[in-house]
Amino acid sequence: SCLLTGIELFPGNIQGGSHTPAGWASGISIDQEIRNYLQSRPDTRTRFGSLEFGVGVSDRADPWTRMSYAGPNKPIAPISDPYQIYGKLYGELKDKESLQSILDDVQEDLRKVRRKISAEDRRLLEEHEALVRQMELDLENADEQQLVATPPSLEEGVADQNDNVPKLSRMQIDILINSFVNDMTRVATLQYTKSVGNARMRWLDINEGHHTLSHEPDKNEEAATHLTKINHWFAGELAYLAQRLAGTPEPGGEGSLLDNTLIVWTNELGKGNSHTLNDIPFVLLGNGFNFKMGRSLKLKGVPHNRLHMALAHAVGHRIESFGKASLCEGGPLDLA
Structure with missing residues (x-):
């Protein structure tokens, strides 16, 4: 949960790999x-701002299943x-008028209770109001979306x-x-499974759970072979x-989408069996970001907050820090 935020988790009741x-x-x-920076500019604003894709992410809400955050506790x-x-991207809004009517009723109900609640509840209410406004904008923008390419054809019935x-x-x-x-968007994330997911890559003839294998000691050669095979598969999806x-x-x-895009592939831990960060x-x-490619860099002890800052600066967002300020000393990495 803190890989892309560069800051600690709040205290809570979900037990992870640490003792707290x-x-x-x-x-x-x-x-x-x-996403927020691009959406603030008319020339880079899109219908959705960002899209969050998952593959094999379990249907549960906890820090193990989330990597993107709209803000603290969000x-x-x-x-x-x-x-x-x-359906979200291309579905026909057959019930658009009905949905708009429901949203209008929700807005009216929210206005009625505003004066009757505490300051803390009012803050939560404002977040709900912002969500309703975003849904209304999505409805408005759906009619304005001009498709350059037809939607892809999906195989039916893939559970x-x-x-x-x-x-x-x-x-x-x-x-x-x-x-x-x-x-429709210029920012997207693609998350495979989750922390402690234990997906079983049976299509690779591997029956052990991924998480279980990742905790095997380095001397377990069979586990290392399986993990290499799994990582090779993930690299194939990246390719x-x-x-x-x-x-x-x-x-x-000009050029291709890849000429105008940056892909960042990462993993939440440096090593699974030690949980090292x-x-x-x-x-x-x-x-897309005009970084110098085709090289391997070893940045011993450099917080990845500085990489995140470099990503923001590359799109013109000149932030002075990101996440935990003390981890941003030295400013954005120079990757040009």
């Missing part, structure tokens, strides 16, 4: 920080069902379950690419995403 139970993240995630749930996110993860992954990536082509971007022309611009791997692909 925790709650939600205490800050906004970098994807949403960039987790954003990824959508793991490709049919659901397809959101473990053994379908390879199919679900490709379906989600295809929808993600199409959302970029149609400029598919990059190839799809590279093979898609930039609408109204040191040496967390980040892989960057694409030319």
Whole structure:
């Protein structure tokens, strides 16, 4: 939960890999920080601002299943069902008038109770009002959306379950690419499974749970072989995403989508069997941010807050810190 926020979790009652139970993240995630900046500008504003895709993320709400945050204590749930996110993007709003009427009634009810509640409850009420306003904007913007490319064709009846993860992954990536082509969003996250997920990669002839394998000691050669095979599969999905971007022309611009996009591939831990937060791997692909590519950097002891700052600066968002301020000393990484 703190990988993309660069700040601690709030105290809570969810027991994780440490000895102290925790709650939600205490800050906004970098994807949403960039999303908000782009949405504040007319020339980069899109219908959705950001889209959060999931693959095999369990249907439960806790810090193990969330990596994007709209702010402190505001987790954003990824959508793991490709049919659901397809409907969100392309579904016909047959009941638009009815939905608008319901939203109007909700707004009226919220106004009635505003003066009767405490300051803390009023803050929560304002968050609900903001959500209703966003839904109203989505309804308005749906009519204005001009599709450059037709929606992808999805195989029917693919259930959101473990053994379908390879199919679900490709379906989600295809929808993600199409959302970029149609400029529905310029920021997207793609989350595979969850912390302590224990997905079983039976399509790789691996029956042990991923989480269980990740906790095996280094000397367990069979576990290391399985983990290498699993990571190779994840890298293949990354390659598919990059190839799809590279093979898609930039609408109204030059080059491909990959020439105008940056992919950040990362993992929440440096090493599974020790739970270390040191040496967390980040892989960057694409030319969208004008970073110097084709190299390997070892940044011993450098907080990844400085990488997040570099991402923000690359889109013109000149933040002076991100997440925990004490971890931002030295400013954004120089990746040009």
